[in-house]
Structures are given as C-alpha cells and as structure tokens.
C-alpha cells in the first residue's frame with residue numbers, strides 16, 4: 001500500500017509539471033480551464049498521498065515505541 005502510494009506520488013510529479021506548463025500556455029482558453037480542473041484533481045491526489053507518506057512513518061515509529069515500552073525489560077548483565 002505504502003509502496004503504491006509512493007509510486008503514484010513519484011510518477012505524478014513529472015506529469016504535474018507538464019500539466020502546469022500546459023495550463024500556463026493555454027491560459028484564458030476553454031482547454032486551459034479543463035487543464036486547470038485536471039491540475040486541481042492532481043493537487044488533491046498529491047495532498048492525500050503526501051499526507052500518507054508523511055504520517056505513515058511517524059505512526060509506525062510511535063507504534064514500535066509503544067510496543068517496546070510494553071515489552072518486559074531485559075535484566076542487565078552488569
């Protein structure tokens with residue numbers, strides 16, 4: 001899941017830049033408006049996948065820390 005979302009986020013980046021250039025060069029036309037809507041959708045996908053990429057490692061980290069806290073402590077040898 002995490003891998004797929006990262007791949008989507010990664011490969012959407014160059015497409016986003018191409019769409020951005022197209023939006024700038026078609027400003028004011030009907031095509032420009034359609035491209036803008038497409039770009040808005042892409043921003044939403046970026047935001048959602050980016051949020052996941054940001055939050056997931058933090059969530060895993062905190063879960064591991066909790067598990068470690070719950071595990072019985074090992075006796076020290078010295």
Ligand code: HEM
Pocket residue numbers: 006009010012013014016017046047048049050051053054055
């Ligand atoms: C709301 C918007 C966005 C958010 C919240 C977001 C967030 C993130 C996060 C958290 C990561 C992972 C960083 C890491 O692994 O330490 C990431 C990676 C990345 N982001 Fe975004 N991002 C956003 C928009 C964009 C946009 C607009 C682009 C480019 C057009 C972009 C391109 C990339 C690329 C290329 C990576 C590396 C992915 C990989 O190969 O692993 N992001 N982003």
